[in-house]
Amino acid sequence: MFAGFDYGSSNCAIGVWQQNQVNLVPLEGKSHYIPSTLYALHPSLIVSQVHQNISSDVLKQDYQKSRQALLNSLPLVKSNLDLRDDECKIHLGREAIEEYIACPEEGHFVKSPKSFFGAVGLKQQQLDFFEDIACAxxxxxxxxxxxxxxAELNHTVIGRPVNFQAIGGEKSNQQALTILSNAAVRAGFKNVDFLYEPLAAGIDFESRLETDKTVLVVDIGGGTTDCSLVKMGPSYRNNNDRQKDFLAHTGKRIGGNDLDINLAYxxxxxLFGSNTTLKSGIPMPNQPFWNACKINDVILQSEFYSSKNQRALSDFVLEVSEPLKFKRLLNLQRNKQGHQLVRTAELAKISLSSENEYLADLGFVENGLNHYIAQEQLASAIDSCITQVIHLVIDAIKQGGCQPDVIYLTGGSAQSPLIKAALKNALGDIPMLNGDHFGSVTAGLTKWAKQLFS
Structure with missing residues (x-):
C-alpha cells in the first residue's frame, strides 16, 4: 500500500487512496494532523526506540553499529534518571508539548525538526540526532x-520545500533529503520519493480544474515559503512526466515560525528589557533577546541555553538600567521557556487575524504578567517577513516568463489577511483562491504516489 506523507514544519499528516479518493489517516486521537514536535528525556531513548522498531535485520545491524555508544549508555541513563522500562518512551505531538511545559528544564524538546535538516555546519553527531528524530x-x-x-504501508511520497535553507544551496537540500530518506527507509518504507510541497498542493487543486490554466501556487508553511508556477488542467493532469509543465520554482526558509519569532521579539x-538601556545610557544589545526567540536555529538555541550564557546574563544584570525586566530574560533562560514564549506569540498572531487586540498571558514567566498586542504591532513585526514572501512570488513569475491566471494559496500562514493584502498590492487583481490550508499538500502527495506506485 502507498501513502502521501506530509512531514511538515508545523504538522504531519498521512494520506492514502481508498474508494477512489484521498483519505487522511487519524494520527493523534481523531485528529488527522499532529504537531511536528518531539520530547524525550535523553537522546539514547530516541535511539533505543528506533533500534527496537527497525524490522530489517540488515538495517538494524547497520544502525546498531553507528549508534553503539548511545545504546550502551541506556542502562546508565535509566539509572541516573530513575526510569522504569515503561517510562523510557518518547512523546510526539500535543503530548510532547504537554511534557515539555510540565518539565521545561529537563529533557530534549524539538519543534519543527525539518527546519534544521538543511542547516549549514552541522557535525556528524548533530546530523545523526536529527536523523534519529525524523526516523522516530x-x-x-x-x-x-x-x-x-x-494494512502495511510500503511506498511513500514525502513533501519537500524548494529550499530547506536560505543559505547552503543544493548541498543543504541534499543533506536534508538524505536525512529524510535514511529515516523513512529505517522506518520501513521500501520505496521513497519526494515532491515539492507547492506542486503537491497544486496537483490537488488541479483535479478540480475544468479548463487549462497557469497557476501560481503559494505554499506558506511553518518553516518555508515555496512558490511554483505550473501549467495545470485537463490537458496536463494525467501526464506522468510533468517536468515541462513546471515553469518555475522559488523557495526560502521563511514561514509561519518566523512570523511567530518576529512577533515574540x-x-x-x-517586557524582558529589549527596549531599555545600560546604566551607561547605551542601548541594550539585541542579540540575547533574538537568541531567546530563535527556536528554529539549533546553534543559537544551544548558545542561549548554555551554562556559559547563563553566567554571562547573570553578570549582565548589574549593568542594565531596568534589572527587574532583564531578570525575566534570565529566568526564561534558566527554565528553558523560549518555546512557550514563541507559542504565546503564535496564539497572538492567530487571534489578530480576526481581532484588533490580543491579551498575551505570560504567567509562566512571572505570576500575573500579561501584555496587550495590537494588530498594528503584528503588521510592523512581520513586515520584513511578508516582504520576503512577495519577493519569492515575483521571482517565480519572472522565472516563468508569464502571468498566472490564478493564485492558489495553501499552508497555515496563507490565511493571514496581511499576506493576502500584500499579494494583491504587488500583483493586482489576479484571482486568489484558498486551498485546504493543512490538507492540500497531503492530498497532492497521495495522488502523486498513486501515479508512481499503483
Missing part, C-alpha cells in the same frame, strides 16, 4: 496509520 517520528506515525488501516521582548 516517521516510524511512530507509520505504525499508527498501519494499525488504523490494518518585537511584541513581547520589551
Amino acid at each position: 517520528m516517521i516510524m511512530t506515525l507509520k505504525q499508527r496509520a498501519e494499525t488504523y488501516l490494518d 518585537h511584541g513581547l521582548m520589551p
